[in-house]
Amino acid sequence: MPLYDAACAVRENAYAPYSRFKVGAALRAASGKVYTGCNVENVAYPEGTCAEAGAIASMVAAGETVITEMLVVADSPSPVPPCGGCRQKIAEFARGDVQVTLVALNGARQVMRVDELLPGAFGAGHMDGV
Known part of the structure; x- marks a missing residue:
């Protein structure tokens, strides 16, 4: 199912x-x-609760932990764009090069990578040695 259709429906x-x-949101x-x-x-x-957080929670509840693509409408x-908290949640489950597409119902569209959404993201590597 295309992410756009899933996001619009939900x-x-x-x-x-x-x-x-x-x-x-659909990922x-x-x-x-697709969640x-x-x-x-x-x-x-x-x-x-934000749409992005809900989609991520649904994915995790199903036993998955890797986002390969995401769309928000x-x-x-x-x-x-996702709020700051959702940007951090997305970064927890997606590599920096994963595409996040932001869409307005009027057709306006912006495509970004996770590392563009949240430059300098706090990650598990920051906790090494703790």
């Missing part, structure tokens, strides 16, 4: 009664399987 399930800003794991997530808001900001004038 975006419709977003729970966004406060912002009305629905986001969908492809090393197995080739999706949508944002889930909570009246007690900032206790909601939102209804915005320009592509919406």
Whole structure:
């Protein structure tokens, strides 16, 4: 299944009664399987969950830990990048050269690598010797 189609479909399930800003994310794991997530808001900001985090949690719950490609879609004038926390989550499960595609429903698209999303990422190597 194309990541764009999967992200758009799951975006419709977003729970966004406060912002009305629905986001969908889809990722492809090393197995080739596609995992999706949508944002889930909570009246007690900032206790909601981002779409990217939901897709990653779904992948991990299924027993996979490697992202090979990711796409995020939102209804915005320009592509919406992941928040800082999600950038770190993506970097935990994807190599720096993995492609992340950001898409607005109007067709605007931006393609980045994980290492462009989060330059200087904190990683497991920083904990060597701890």
